[in-house]
Amino acid sequence: MTCEMCEAANRIEAGENPFAIARLTTGYVTLCATQYFRGYTFFAARRCVPEIYDLPIDERATHLHEMVEVAQALDRAFDPRKLNYEALGNGTPHLHWHLIPRYETDPHPRGPVWEDLNFLRQFWLGGSPPDEQSEQSRRAILTQLRLADVEIEREYVGL
Numbered sequence: 707m708t709c710e711m712c713e714a715a716n717r718i719e720a721g722e723n724p725f726a727i728a729r730l731t732t733g734y735v736t737l738c739a740t741q742y743f744r745g746y747t748f749f750a751a752r753r754c755v756p757e758i759y760d761l762p763i764d765e766r767a768t769h770l771h772e773m774v775e776v777a778q779a780l781d782r783a784f785d786p787r788k789l790n791y792e793a794l795g796n797g798t799p800h801l802h803w804h805l806i807p808r809y810e811t812d813p814h815p816r817g818p819v820w821e822d823l824n825f826l827r828q829f830w831l832g833g834s835p836p837d838e839q840s841e842q843s844r845r846a847i848l849t850q851l852r853l854a855d856v857e858i859e860r861e862y863v864g865l
């Protein structure tokens with residue numbers, strides 16, 4: 707069976723994902739096509755494993771460290787009120803994180819994003835094509851990743 711997330715990684719490497727930002731040692735940083743929450747970003751493991759504890763222990767430590775550095779880069783880029791971190795993988799059991807900046811202006815600031823029906827509608831429709839704001843966000847995230855404690859193996863954004 708083919709894995710949706712592995713196929714997505716192949717498209718990133720082929721330069722076919724206009725939301726891709728960077729490849730780190732253990733994962734890909736990609737802007738979510740749904741920017742209802744500005745800066746919503748995925749950090750997807752390069753290794754195809756369903757659970758965090760399936761990663762070899764050194765790689766697990768590096769992966770978690772990189773995930774946190776990506777989250778902090780989002781904080782610096784967008785100055786949200788709160789960051790949300792979620793690894794779900796019920797539909798696509800390949801380890802990936804939803805890193806979601808939450809703002810004062812959120813309609814439902816105290817609940818998970820999955821309780822916001824307007825967000826869900828956009829998310830399940832697959833989001834929007836890239837636009838000027840998503841380009842700005844990708845550049846802002848890459849700029850902050852360059853200042854983070856991560857090794858950027860490949861960049862997919864021109865600054």
Ligand SMILES: [Zn+2]
Nearest residue numbers: 709712754800
């Ligand atoms: Zn996979």
